[in-house]
Amino acid sequence: xxxxxxxxxxxxxxxxxETCPDYAKDLKLNMSSVLRQAELTxxxxxxTAVCSAIAARNSRxxxxxxxxxxxxxxxxxxxxxxxxxxxxGMNNVFxxxxxxxxxxxxxxxxxxxxxxxIRTHGSDPVDFELWCLAVSAINACAxxxxxxxxxxxxxxxxxxxxxxxxxIASTIQALATVLDAGRA
Amino acid sequence: MxxxxxxxxxxxxQATVSLEQGKTFQKITDKSFHGKWKVYFxxxxxxxxxxxxxxxxxxxxxxxxxxxxxxxxxxxxDSEFVHLAWREHHPDLxxxxxxxxxxxxxELCASLSILDPSEGVAQRATFVVDPQDTxxxxxxxxxxxxxxxxxxxxxxxxxxxxxxxxxxWHKGEAVLKAAV
Numbered sequence: 183x184x185x186x187x188x189x190x191x192x193x194x195x196x197x198x199x200e201t202c203p204d205y206a207k208d209l210k211l212n213m214s215s216v217l218r219q220a221e222l223t224x225x226x227x228x229x230t231a232v233c234s235a236i237a238a239r240n241s242r243x244x245x246x247x248x249x250x251x252x253x254x255x256x257x258x259x260x261x262x263x264x265x266x267x268x269x270x271g272m273n274n275v276f277x278x279x280x281x282x283x284x285x286x287x288x289x290x291x292x293x294x295x296x297x298x299x300i301r302t303h304g305s306d307p308v309d310f311e312l313w314c315l316a317v318s319a320i321n322a323c324a325x326x327x328x329x330x331x332x333x334x335x336x337x338x339x340x341x342x343x344x345x346x347x348x349x350i351a352s353t354i355q356a357l358a359t360v361l362d363a364g365r366a
Numbered sequence: 367m368x369x370x371x372x373x374x375x376x377x378x379x380q381a382t383v384s385l386e387q388g389k390t391f392q393k394i395t396d397k398s399f400h401g402k403w404k405v406y407f408x409x410x411x412x413x414x415x416x417x418x419x420x421x422x423x424x425x426x427x428x429x430x431x432x433x434x435x436x437x438x439x440x441x442x443x444d445s446e447f448v449h450l451a452w453r454e455h456h457p458d459l460x461x462x463x464x465x466x467x468x469x470x471x472x473e474l475c476a477s478l479s480i481l482d483p484s485e486g487v488a489q490r491a492t493f494v495v496d497p498q499d500t501x502x503x504x505x506x507x508x509x510x511x512x513x514x515x516x517x518x519x520x521x522x523x524x525x526x527x528x529x530x531x532x533x534x535w536h537k538g539e540a541v542l543k544a545a546v
Contacts, residue, residue, distance in 0.1 A: 269531075277533035293529045300530040302435065314531075329532035 191242075191249035198246045198361065206360045212353045221346035226309050228254040229263035233313040234351040236267035237320040238358030247354070262305030266313035269299045274321035281325035308337055315344065316351040367479045367491070369504055374404070374495045375477035379441075381465035382449035391446050394439070394465055396499065403436035403526075404495040405518060408469075408480060408488035410509050412444045412452040416490075420512045422458035427515050429463075434522055435497075441467030443475060443487050480506065494522055 193201075202210040217227060228251040235247035252260060272295060280288045303310050311333050318326035334344055368375070378395045407424065409417045424431075424438050431438050442449075446468040453459040453466070467474070469488070475481050480491040492513060494503035503521050507513060 273531050273533050277531070292527070293534070294524075294527050295529075296523070296527050297530050298435070298526055318533075323533070326531075326533040329534075333532050 189245070189249040189252045191245040193242065193246055195246040195250040198242060199357075201361065201364070202357065203360055203364050206356070209353060209357050209360065212349075213357060216346070216349045216353050219346050219349070221340075221343045222312075223309075224254055225259050225306070226312055226343075226347065227350065229259050229266075229305075229309055229313050230316045230347045230350045231354060232260065232263040233267040233270075233317050234320060234354040235358070236264060237271065237317045237351075238355045240358035240361055243354070243358050243361055258304050259306075259309070262303040262310055263313050265299040265303045266310055267317050269297050270314050270317035270321065270326065273297065274318055274323035274326055277325045277329075278321070278323035281323070308334070308339060311337070312339070312344070312347050316347050319348050319351050320355045367504065367506065368477070368493075368501055370501055372501050374406070374493065374499050374501055375474060377467075377469075377474040377477070379467045379469055379474065380446040381439075381441075381467045382446045382453065383465045385450070385453060385460060390450055392465065394467060399437040399439075401497050403434065403497060403522065405431060405436050405438045405492070405522065406441065406467075406495065407438070407490075407492040407513065407518075408441050408475065408478075409490055410442065410482065410485065410487040412442060412448050413455075416510060416512045418456050418458050420515065421462065424515045424518075425459075425462050425464065427519060430519060431522070434519075434526060436494075436522055438464040439467055440464060441469055441474070441488070443469050443472050443481075445470045482509065485509065492518055494518065494525065496525070 199210050199213060217231065219227070222230065231247050232251045232255070235244040251263075255263070276293060276295060311330055315327065315330040315334060318330055331344065374396060376396045378393060380391050381394045382390060383392045384390055409421070411417070421440055424440065428438055446466075449466040449468055453462060469475050472481060475488045478491065478493070480489045481487065482489050489506050490509065490511065490513060491504070491506040493501055496502050502525050505513070
């Protein structure tokens, strides 16, 4: 079965969720409710799903989410959500190292890593921050979580909105780990 | 000479952009590449010795500059017709992928203060300008010494590795405004 949008996937998200093992039924049911919540805009919801799927590193889930998201997101938001996953994949390692190293000396040395996507992603800045936060939550970078959460709160985003995005990230990360568990 | 931190001057100049009939000249202003980085490099005179090598070298790196959202713009005080003749005449310049500005009234070079006092033509000056039109790098060589475009690329790379992520915060510092 091919995707309804421009992104190819072997299975739609709905079909893929049907393959979820019984012991993970909670995840399957959570997935539908976290995507249907009212706290996030449609763009925030699906952008969060996209960057979370990429961060969660299950290719079938990522394909299915991208295909589904492409029906809800314009090209700029789709691009930006993927960019958030890409750049935070790097920053979550780098800044997590600095934070965990116990050596404040590293903060004085320039990172020398390009991260122009944070400036040039072309989408809504608040949405992008939310996506960066979701990826940071999955990648467990404490410094990044604190920093991006701070920016969002400073911009007036409510705790309810932020948590709604984290619910999506949590569910997707969990699904990514179990979806292949039953396969040969 | 204008320095780092100053705004690049506004200008409106004819430029030689291609050898194709009917598409050779184009008016270019400081706003033509709005939102991109700009690499402006000036040379003293068309049809002289050192220049074609470095101009062609910038040309070879043009795609890598474009990858870094940077538009290369060459220029001298020659007219757009002299630029055209030079490009037609010199094999290394025929397919130059970036515009050659014609600062024939010397207004842009004068605003940048790069006119050589004894020769009256542009010195070999290079400016890297950010998307907000602020000069971030300036270099100028004496008339007979060519530039190394790889070095300009290295500088652009370094300028573009600003730590834009709030993850770079230290506790207690003022809250960063997110990049626009």
